[in-house]
Amino acid sequence: MQVILLRRTMGFVLTLIAVSVIVFAVMNVLPGDPAITILGIDSTEDARAALRAELGLDRPVWLRYLDWVWHAAQGDFGTSYFFRVPVTELITERLPLTLSLALAGMTVTVVVGITLGMIAAARHGTFGDWAIMLFSQMGIAVPAFWLSILLVLLFAVGLRWLPPGGFPGWDEPLLAARSLILPTTALALVQSAVLARVTRSSALEVMRLDFVRTARATGLSRWRVLRRHILPNALVPIVTIVGMQVAAVVTGTIVIENVFYLPGLGRLIFQSIANRDLFTVQALVVLFAAIVVTANFLVDIAYVLIDPRLKGRMT
Amino acid sequence: MIEANDITVRFGTAEALRGINLTLSPGQRLGIVGESGSGKSMLGLSLMGMLPDAAGMSGQIRIDGTDMTGAKIASWRAIRARKVAMIFQEPLAALNPLRRVGNTVMEPLRQHLGHSKDAARARVLQLFEETGIQDPVAKFRQFPHELSGGQRQRVLISLALACNPKVLIADEPTTALDAHVALRITDLLVRLAEERGMALVFISHDLAAVARTAQDIAVMYGGEIVERGPVHAVLSSPHHPYTQGLLLARPALGAGHLRERLPVIPGTVPAMRDLAVGCRFSGRCAVELPHCATERPASRPVGAHHDAACHRIGAAT
Incomplete structure (x- = not known):
């Protein structure tokens, strides 16, 4: 029974990792820019770049992913770009x-x-x-x-x-x-x-x-x-x-x-x-x-x- | 206990049973033999009111004083388990695989007799004891797949006996069991019938099992009882050609017989709708008379309490 439970838990964690990798990848490939969504299409390129830097979007994808995992493992799912409140709060x-x-x-x-x-x-x-x-x-x-x-x-x-x-x-x-x-x-x-x-x-x-x-x-x-x-x-x-x-x-x-x-x-x-x-x-x-x-x-x-x-x- | 008169069961125009008469007194043990398709299981089911929906039944049935002629399903339900009970061939399949066998046997006690949980439990243990289940307390909590074939059949017998029925119908109760287990089960059924004064209908294709269990034997062919009488009379002097063929087709033990081919009854049991209008056995019978296929032979006495339905009887013999 313990072996089964352990195997199940590992499967659980692996599934969640796989899912999160896929979502991260897909969201990056999709056209669209959070900076434009937030600032509007009239915003200047400088303002967008500044916002991207602030959100950490200028860093490479894999680094951002690892960063996300690190915080998620501690219960911190980041702050919504759009609503500017912690994601956990949005969800609860x-x-x-x-x-x-x-x-x-x-x-x-x-x-x-x-x-x-x-x-x-x-x-x-x-x-x-x-x-x-x-x-x-x-x-x-x-x-x-x-x-x-x-x-x-x-x-x-x-x-x-x-x-x-x-x-x-x-x-x-x-x-x-x-x-x-x-x-x-x-x-x-x-x-x-x-x-x-x-x-x-x-x-x-x-x-x-x-x-x-x-x-x-x-x-x-x-x-x-x-x-x-x-x-x-x-x-x-x-x-x-x-x-x-x-x-x-x-x-x-x-x-x-x-x-x-x-x-x-x-x-x-x-x-x-x-x-x-x-x-x-x-x-x-x-x-x-x-x-x-x-x-x-x-x-x-x-x-x-x-x-x-x-x-x-x-x- | 049971009085059945002219029971006929039809599926459309085909007759699965034709003109069956049956009487059983308390404690009497009747064996019913026949090949598969002879209607013996159908007869058992008709005494339980459990024929398939498509079947149409006529004739009169009285069970323990209650007239069940043309009875509705609700009236049958009221006498099942309480007056007439039935056990079946494959004990593993016949038990609900998800319930502990003790709970299965408790169910009719709680439902029909209104026993409390404790009373029902005590009664189940008593029944297990009576049917020779060893270590009843432990068996009570086991699931069917954890028991042996013989134990499962004993559980089913306990279930059938739970509400003290007056009649027990056993449809091939030993067919799925090992030979030595089968013997113990037949002996158990005989003992229970004697102790409880319960009538027993023992349905089997196995002549030896029937001979061991029953006092009287009824031989069925094509939905009819072709010969009936005390076991020893029927087995030692069979009068119906079908009974004679059936007895010859049994392997005899002993030197010299082993290499011989067994005689067989030619042909196979015809489909229900292809049965002859007259004697059901015509077409396979070695001593057939011209009018056999068209005229139905009446049952005639051939000895004490022994009769057979054949045109040859009383004719030129």
């Missing part, structure tokens, strides 16, 4: 919003996706199954940003039940939650459609197995067989997909926060890329990567918790 301000959105999105995805998938499997071949699969096919086909716009048109512009976008801040929790309903729906709908399909096919596979017949022969109710015998055995593929969906939901916040004008990390990363705000982008990408790698690690732990036969076979 916006983290709660994105985290809430992502968590709500994942919760809805898991609950709705697994429930619909199990219902479809239980009603295999009936109208209910057919209707759920049609919904999920549509869910998979629709892009999230387009769905967001439709949701806004219907529930905000048309019915006026919910705000079309923006965020009132956490001082009013109810209002805050209200403004997250549409973004969460937009984020979770596609993912739950995917999960419903995976759940259905996995459950159908399990239903054919002998122990399900044993459970039925024991006189257990249909619901109990479904929940206590079929679902746990169908979980391994489901958990695999859920792990991948964490990545999809975290990156999905970039699109959703922009459509709904939510001041979260997704919107921040979008702005920072546009502004060539290297340090902010760097920190955010590393943070997103860390979340995804952690999710994958949790999935691997979940496998062993689900299936006792896998114990000792984990690598």
Whole structure:
């Protein structure tokens, strides 16, 4: 177990290093100059050069990278070129919003996706199954940003039940939650459609197995067989997909926060890329990567918790 | 215990079972033999109300005084485990791989009999003891893949017995097991049936296992019972040509026999929809009469409690 943990941690660190190198390189290759973005296109070349020197942009790329790593390792992710505040501060301000959105999105995805998938499997071949699969096919086909716009048109512009976008801040929790309903729906709908399909096919596979017949022969109710015998055995593929969906939901916040004008990390990363705000982008990408790698690690732990036969076979 | 009258199971126009009659009294042990495809498993499932959705069943069934004729799934669920229980062929596959075997056996006790956790646990240990599982306390916490084949089958028997059923249907319970383990399991089933006064339906393609387990034997072919009677009578003087063929096709132990080719029944079991309208065995039968393929032979007594369904019986013999 300790060996596994050590190997995992090393993989974690290596992934983050690789990600940060790539981001650094890409941001340098991309056209655009932070000095121009900050000072405007009317600025003089002297002023820009002075600013570049001040930001340390006149030094070679590799030196700047090493410098960044050195400070990042100590928890200092640099100062945003654009906002002129420490990156850490930018992130901690916006983290709660994105985290809430992502968590709500994942919760809805898991609950709705697994429930619909199990219902479809239980009603295999009936109208209910057919209707759920049609919904999920549509869910998979629709892009999230387009769905967001439709949701806004219907529930905000048309019915006026919910705000079309923006965020009132956490001082009013109810209002805050209200403004997250549409973004969460937009984020979770596609993912739950995917999960419903995976759940259905996995459950159908399990239903054919002998122990399900044993459970039925024991006189257990249909619901109990479904929940206590079929679902746990169908979980391994489901958990695999859920792990991948964490990545999809975290990156999905970039699109959703922009459509709904939510001041979260997704919107921040979008702005920072546009502004060539290297340090902010760097920190955010590393943070997103860390979340995804952690999710994958949790999935691997979940496998062993689900299936006792896998114990000792984990690598 | 069980009274089944004229049970017929259809898949579309094909008949998987035709006109099965069956009576079992408490403690009686009935063996059902036949090749794969003879309908013996289908018969077991029909007594549990567990036929596939596509199957249509007719006929009357009474189980322990309850009329199950045309019963809905909910009524079947109410008697499963409590009146009639079933064990299956492949014990590893038949156990939920993610649950400790103790919890699996506890489930019907908690669900059907409303036992508390502690009471159910105590009862499971008792059942494990009764079915000859060694070190029940340790086994309780183990997963199916950690047990041996024989132990797994004992766990399944414990599960089936949990709610004290009046009838136990064992569908090929020993087929997947080693020969010596299989013997112990059949002996266990006999002992349990005797001690509990429980009727046992022992389904197997293995004549020797059936002979060891059952008092009476029913031979199935093409979805029908073609011959039935006390084990020794049927085995020593088989009257139906199919039973005769089945007995001849068994390897006999002893010098001189080893190099001989075993006689076989010519042909294979036809597909359900290709079965003859008359005697199901016509087409493969060595002593077939002209009207065998079209006229269904009635079951006729050929000895004490021994009868067979063949046009040859009572005719020119």
